[in-house]
Amino acid sequence: MRNRIFFRTAVLLLLSALVLTACNRKPKDREQYLPNITGNAGEVLVVINKGYWEGELGSTLREILAGEYPFLPQREAVFKLFNATPGGFTGSYLLHRNIVIVNVSPEVDTTGIRMTRNSWAKPQVIVTVSATTPEEASELISDNRELIVNTIEQAERDRLIASSKKYEDKEVRMAVTENIGGSPYFPTGFTMKKNTPEFMWISQETTYVNQGILIFKFPYTDSSQLTPEYLKNKLHDLWQANVPGMRENSYMTFNKVIDPGFNNIEYNGQTMVEMRGLWEVENDYMGGPFVCHIFPDPARENIIILNAFVYAPKYDKRKYLRQVESIIYSFDWK
Structure with missing residues (x-):
């Protein structure tokens, strides 16, 4: 009995020491x-x-977080949502990757939105909305919709980039760096399909899914080459010359119904043009989403186009597009 008491006491002391x-x-x-x-x-x-x-506040959250993801062939939500009550937010729920906590109470001292990371697990992001009334919470969420969505998107992107760096194919990155002076990080499974001084094609292909990165390089002359009209025409010509389809006289081109969208973005110190849209194959029945990052090299001698695309006719595309988009976001000059 004395030994048993001693053992239990020792265990409790050890646990206390670990907690402290x-x-x-x-x-x-x-x-x-x-x-x-x-x-x-x-x-x-x-x-x-x-x-x-179940009320107006929930509708606002669903409108923003589960709205339509842009430039996909079929409708897909930006995020898949599920909910828990504050009382049920225990156990495995605490370990979820992306959490939005809505705290509505007359006793809330400071209203607003707060972003925290790694409170209960890693790499985790938590968005906390604090308000005194549901109407105030709804207004806070609406006014900060871009901040909320971008915070969660960035967290998802960071996880994918970290995985690409951990499991990268160094040979592919070295080949791209040798050609254009920098490279994204390509995870294992992506292979070099074509390698020329002006064009590289890296892809991961399975039976029903093709995820590709096309890299184009051409001489930079002036800033007019970074306008939407010029870039759309240029990319059309580059696709036609370098990305043939399976049939004769077929090649990658733009969707004829939906024009691509353009944004000027800055990421990791790099200012660039983002082009996002749908591609298809002339004289064939293939197609899918794409996203491009376009920027001049540091010496302003060449323009680089990093073109991520997905072909997955049997599956939803959002997940696959996020994966290849994270690859071009990982680009780094060396």
Whole structure:
């Protein structure tokens, strides 16, 4: 009996020491002991009172977080949502990858939106909305819709980039760097399909899914080459010359119904033009979504086009597009 009591006391003392040690660690030290996140890519857990979820506040959240993802052949939501009540937000729910917590109470002291990371798991992102009324919460969410969506999108992108860097194919990256002076990080499974001084084609192909990165390089002369009209015409010519279809006189081209969209973006210190749209094959029945990052090299001698695309006729495309888009976002000059 005495030995048993001694053993239980020793275990309790050891657990107490571990808890105290964890509490005294710096935040970065603490993160290494957190469990890994759960949930599938593109999922968001919304923690909210059931009545609010079924009312106007829930409608606002669904409109913003589960709205239509742009430039896909079929309708897909930006994120897949599921919800838990505050009382049920325990256990495995705490480990979810993307969490939106809606805290509505007259006792809320500070209203607003707060972003935190790695509270219960890693790499995790938590968006907390605090308001005194559901109407105030709805207004906060509407006014900050881009911030909320972009925060979760960036968290998903960061996870994919980290995975690409961890499991990269160094030979592919070295070949691209040798050609254009920098490269994205390509995860294992992507292989070089074509390699010329002005054009490279890297892809991962399975029975029903083709994820590709096309890299174009051409001389830079002036800023007019970065306008939407010029870039659309230029990419059409580059596709026609370099990306043939399966049939005679077939080649990659733009969807004839939906024009591509353009944005000027800055990421990782690089200013670039984003072109996003739908591609198809002239004289054939293939097609899918694409996204391009377009920018001059540091010496302003050449323009680089990083063109990510997906062909997955049997499946939803959002997941596959996010994967290849994260690859071109990982581009780094060397």
